[in-house]
Amino acid sequence: xxxxxxxxxxxxxxxxxxxxxxxxxxxxxxxxxxxxxxxxxxxxxxxxxxxxxxxxxxxxxxxxxxxxxxxxxxxxxxxxxxxxxxxxxxxxxxxxxxxxxxxxxxxxxxxxxxxxxxxxxxxxxxxxxxxxxxxxxxxxxxxxxxxxxxxxxxxxxxxxxxxxxxxxxxxxxxxxxxxxxxxxxxxxxxxxxxxxxxxxxxxxxxxxxxxxxxxxxxxxxxxxxxxxxxxxxxxxxxxxxxxxxxxxxxxxxxxxxxxxxxxxxxxxxxxxxxxxxxxxxxxxxxxxxxxxxxxxxxxxxxxxxxxxxxxxxxxxxxxxxxxxxxxxxxxxxxxxxxxxxxxx
Amino acid sequence: xxxxxxxxxxxxxxxxxxxxxxxxxxxxxxxxxxxxxxxxxxxxxxxxxxxxxxxxxxxxxxxxxxxxxxxxxxxxxxxxxxxxxxxxxxxxxxxxxxxxxxxxxxxxxxxxxxxxxxxxxxxxxxxxxxxxxxxxxxxxxxxxxxxxxxxxxxxxxxxxxxxxxxxxxxxxxxxxxxxxxxxxxxxxxxxxxxxxxxxxxxxxxxxxxxxxxxxxxxxxxxxxxxxxxxxxxxxxxxxxxxxxxxxxxxxxxxxxxxxxxxxxxxxxxxxxxxxxxxxxxxxxxxxxxxxxxxxxxxxxxxxxxxxxxxxxxxxxxxxxxxxxxxxxxxxxxxxxxxxxxxxx
DNA sequence: CTGTTAGCGCATTCAA
DNA sequence: TTGAATGCGCTAACAG
Numbered sequence: 001x002x003x004x005x006x007x008x009x010x011x012x013x014x015x016x017x018x019x020x021x022x023x024x025x026x027x028x029x030x031x032x033x034x035x036x037x038x039x040x041x042x043x044x045x046x047x048x049x050x051x052x053x054x055x056x057x058x059x060x061x062x063x064x065x066x067x068x069x070x071x072x073x074x075x076x077x078x079x080x081x082x083x084x085x086x087x088x089x090x091x092x093x094x095x096x097x098x099x100x101x102x103x104x105x106x107x108x109x110x111x112x113x114x115x116x117x118x119x120x121x122x123x124x125x126x127x128x129x130x131x132x133x134x135x136x137x138x139x140x141x142x143x144x145x146x147x148x149x150x151x152x153x154x155x156x157x158x159x160x161x162x163x164x165x166x167x168x169x170x171x172x173x174x175x176x177x178x179x180x181x182x183x184x185x186x187x188x189x190x191x192x193x194x195x196x197x198x199x200x201x202x203x204x205x206x207x208x209x210x211x212x213x214x215x216x217x218x219x220x221x222x223x224x225x226x227x228x229x230x231x232x233x234x235x236x237x238x239x240x241x242x243x244x245x246x247x248x249x250x251x252x253x254x255x256x257x258x259x260x261x262x263x264x265x266x267x268x269x270x271x272x273x274x275x276x277x278x279x280x281x282x283x284x285x286x287x288x289x290x291x292x293x294x295x296x297x298x299x300x301x302x303x304x305x306x307x308x309x310x311x312x313x314x315x316x317x318x319x320x321x322x323x324x325x326x327x328x329x330x331x332x333x334x335x336x337x338x339x340x341x342x343x344x
Numbered sequence: 345x346x347x348x349x350x351x352x353x354x355x356x357x358x359x360x361x362x363x364x365x366x367x368x369x370x371x372x373x374x375x376x377x378x379x380x381x382x383x384x385x386x387x388x389x390x391x392x393x394x395x396x397x398x399x400x401x402x403x404x405x406x407x408x409x410x411x412x413x414x415x416x417x418x419x420x421x422x423x424x425x426x427x428x429x430x431x432x433x434x435x436x437x438x439x440x441x442x443x444x445x446x447x448x449x450x451x452x453x454x455x456x457x458x459x460x461x462x463x464x465x466x467x468x469x470x471x472x473x474x475x476x477x478x479x480x481x482x483x484x485x486x487x488x489x490x491x492x493x494x495x496x497x498x499x500x501x502x503x504x505x506x507x508x509x510x511x512x513x514x515x516x517x518x519x520x521x522x523x524x525x526x527x528x529x530x531x532x533x534x535x536x537x538x539x540x541x542x543x544x545x546x547x548x549x550x551x552x553x554x555x556x557x558x559x560x561x562x563x564x565x566x567x568x569x570x571x572x573x574x575x576x577x578x579x580x581x582x583x584x585x586x587x588x589x590x591x592x593x594x595x596x597x598x599x600x601x602x603x604x605x606x607x608x609x610x611x612x613x614x615x616x617x618x619x620x621x622x623x624x625x626x627x628x629x630x631x632x633x634x635x636x637x638x639x640x641x642x643x644x645x646x647x648x649x650x651x652x653x654x655x656x657x658x659x660x661x662x663x664x665x666x667x668x669x670x671x672x673x674x675x676x677x678x679x680x681x682x683x684x685x686x687x688x
Numbered sequence: 689c690t691g692t693t694a695g696c697g698c699a700t701t702c703a704a
Numbered sequence: 705t706t707g708a709a710t711g712c713g714c715t716a717a718c719a720g
Contacts, residue, residue, distance in 0.1 A: 010697060021707040026699055035705050052485070057465045058411065059697030062402045062712050069445075069466075077434075083427050090421075090448050094455075099466065101413075102446045104434050111438075121401045122413075122443065141396070254628075261632035284598075285629040288605035354713060365691045370715060379689045403713035406696050 071119035075130040077104040088304025109134035133197025148314035167326035168203035176211035183340030184248040188223035191252030254281035272338035291335035415463035419474040421448040432648025453478035477541025492658035511670035512547035520555035527684030528592040532567035535596030598625035616682035635679035
């Protein structure tokens with residue numbers, strides 16, 4: 001009757017049981033043992049162990065104005081890229097004893113907006129977001145209120161926000177180089193629509209132009225396909241049956257890759273006999289596919305880790321810059337690129 | 345100079361600006377307009393809009409003893425199964441305006457334990473966990489403190505906790521039935537080690553025995569492989585080169601499937617000529633693989649949705665049972681199962 | 689219809 | 705070395 005329900009155990013209860021005052025318990029909890037007798041210290045510890053007391057983080061947060069929680073808003077949680085990054089963020093944050101609230105914007109600016117608002121109300125200490133780009137005012141609001149913010153994967157122009165992303169130029173360049181060295185001259189790139197703010201698509205296409213020129217290859221405009229997923233198969237079919245079709249194709253991401261492979265299956269095309277293929281994103285089945293697929297692996301874990309690191313530093317007030325960090329990809333050479341016999 | 349920094353805007357500030365008292369603003373925010381003049385109501389609304397005020401959820405949580413946040417602890421966030429479930433949980437929770445903190449236990453009981461403690465301190469309203477099984481005391485503690493808890497994917501025996509998982513028996517039975525109807529009699533199953541608490545593996549093997557008997561097929565003990573991932577390839581090779589090798593193989597999950605496909609590639613075996621194959625888990629490349637792969641798709645989204653629904657109901661005190669819900673899988677028939685010519 | 693009051697559980701001066 | 709007092713921002717009676 002006298003014993004409170006254990007879930008409502010509070011600091012006062014512990015203090016009472018240990019015959020000390022609340023503040024002493026508080027000091028104990030925060031490791032300020034300096035001015036505390038060994039005796040009271042042990043006493044408090046014993047009571048805490050016996051009761052299984054643990055301090056109420058909500059109350060603490062209210063007091064110290066810090067929740068030790070960050071919000072992560074991913075564009076689409078179903079992408080392996082996202083989950084790998086989330087995992088890395090989690091790991092980094094666990095080290096720092098901060099929690100992560102993951103929100104899935106589902107590529108929907110409205111959802112993103114809603115989540116940013118909700119997380120602000122929840123007083124998160126900072127944000128990591130894969131920005132849709134359609135909520136500039138929200139991003140600005142965060143900056144204005146001095147809430148630390150880091151963007152991942154996408155750059156929002158004209159906004160001075162720390163950003164970590166793949167070095168898309170390098171990724172494309174690596175692929176083009178591999179193709180060029182294997183003797184290919186007619187190279188195509190297939191991506192999803194390069195709409196504003198979707199940096200990876202934008203940069204991969206831009207990088208493609210640059211790299212083609214660098215390796216002295218002539219680019220054909222119709223060898224750049226940027227279409228919605230459900231149109232990619234027919235576009236590829238069209239390109240392949242046109243004049244001077246490409247002998248090498250660069251798939252812009254894992255989803256595009258799947259469409260290309262589907263097209264092959266449906267049209268009876270074979271890799272690498274009919275065309276060589278490299279994909280950005282190292283898919284799980286890259287090894288077992290026949291032929292195994294040469295890929296450009298994104299450093300997802302590193303991107304997540306770096307992003308978390310930058311955010312945590314900003315939260316601690318250790319940095320104050322607005323760098324854009326580009327992480328290098330890795331080429332995983334397998335069997336989907338064929339050496340072309342020189343025709344001279 | 346008189347204007348406070350916007351991020352510190354509080355209810356009192358709003359009240360002051362609107363010439364009303366705090367409690368009136370509070371009422372407004374909680375939608376209790378009944379006893380409020382249209383005038384004050386409009387006034388408050390205007391001030392809120394102008395200032396961009398949003399209430400501090402932390403303070404509110406402290407007061408109402410409810411955080412509108414649940415904790416989700418997944419065994420391993422890298423599994424597609426997990427991310428699909430997380431996404432479904434998210435969606436369901438967003439509807440109910442509750443937030444989700446996702447933690448990745450990484451199949452490590454220690455991490456699981458740490459997360460449960462941390463989330464309890466954070467006063468989450470409930471838990472959804474893919475239990476490792478090694479923290480029974482923690483699960484019991486949650487029950488004891490009346491913190492709503494739902495298990496996903498794995499059953500912890502002797503613990504009366506609501507659980508939602510795949511109907512593993514049905515999944516296996518579907519596969520065996522397909523094989524049997526195609527004329528196969530020598531069928532094998534390959535899974536990861538069936539250690540305690542890992543319900544899917546346990547039930548899939550048990551179900552395999554049951555189904556084989558149901559379809560009048562004789563089971564060979566050496567046609568059950570339950571080994572760590574890195575041993576699966578050699579075990580399969582061994583089984584296939586032994587006497588009376590299976591003509592059909594059931595892969596216990598996506599990871600096992602990858603190992604089996606790798607084995608095929610390395611040993612030059614072909615599907616479905618050398619053996620037929622069905623996998624539990626519908627992988628992204630099922631269609632593009634040659635031949636396309638027949639799979640048993642887990643209802644991940646439904647499992648997540650149902651789990652969230654049950655938890656939210658428990659939180660609201662609407663239910664008080666301890667059901668185990670098994671969700672039915674779906675057969676996706678493709679080309680990796682070969683009809684065997686009758687040999688009579 | 690609106691304002692006053694009294695905490696929620698904790699951290700933090702400031703005295704003792 | 706410890707304790708009493710104060711307030712974080714909000715809700716919820718209860719008065720008015």
